[in-house]
Amino acid sequence: MEPFIRPYAPTDLDAVYDICVRTAADGGDARGTYSTDLLMGDLYAAPYVTLEPEHAHVLDDGTGRAVGYVLGTADTPTFVRRYRDEWIPRVAHRYPVPTRPPATPEEATVDSHHHPERMVVPALADHPAHLHIDLLPRWQGQGHGRRLMARFLAGLHAVGVPSVYLAMSATNHGARRFYERLGFTEAVVPDPGPLVYLTRPTTPPC
Numbered sequence: 001m002e003p004f005i006r007p008y009a010p011t012d013l014d015a016v017y018d019i020c021v022r023t024a025a026d027g028g029d030a031r032g033t034y035s036t037d038l039l040m041g042d043l044y045a046a047p048y049v050t051l052e053p054e055h056a057h058v059l060d061d062g063t064g065r066a067v068g069y070v071l072g073t074a075d076t077p078t079f080v081r082r083y084r085d086e087w088i089p090r091v092a093h094r095y096p097v098p099t100r101p102p103a104t105p106e107e108a109t110v111d112s113h114h115h116p117e118r119m120v121v122p123a124l125a126d127h128p129a130h131l132h133i134d135l136l137p138r139w140q141g142q143g144h145g146r147r148l149m150a151r152f153l154a155g156l157h158a159v160g161v162p163s164v165y166l167a168m169s170a171t172n173h174g175a176r177r178f179y180e181r182l183g184f185t186e187a188v189v190p191d192p193g194p195l196v197y198l199t200r201p202t203t204p205p206c
Helices: 010-022 039-044 046-051 076-090 105-113 144-158 173-181
Strands: 004-007 057-060 066-073 129-135 163-169 195-201
Touching: 004 144, 010 039, 010 046, 010 057, 010 066, 010 129, 039 046, 039 105, 046 066, 046 076, 057 144, 066 076, 066 144, 129 144, 163 173, 173 195
Parallel strands: 129 163
Antiparallel strands: 004 057, 057 066, 066 129, 163 195
């Protein structure tokens, strides 16, 4: 069977976690990097498919298995509030509130989990939505990412969202080229740290 894009289903959750960690190291495999391989998915994937599944889409390999996804939120401030009120309590058994300043990359990641307000960037107020997109390596470079992005942007446009942003590692040059081919441009954000912020209107299509 041919791969195809479909809406996310709850039965895809384990696959979404797997895709997330296997692409979390600047597009490479981050399994074994942290004390739990759930960490990346708990921050960058599962909250979205849990709190806002209507904007999550997966690439199905034709057998029912998700091998890529695009997910995000149509309204970042609202998502941040729900993340704090609903998601942090849900995974509190894995990530208790830190009792000291972060001293390792894992501690810094858990600290960012407890500060979801970091997603509300004043310089990006005109871009209320944000997204994450990942595909397993075997499925990259075949146009699936473009089609996933087009599906996500169309969903945002249908509910009246004018523009979207994404944050990416400044060292992930391959991803940067991919986004630029899809019409994303860099936004000026004061003190972006190790990140680059890119934005795009939800129209025209990719």
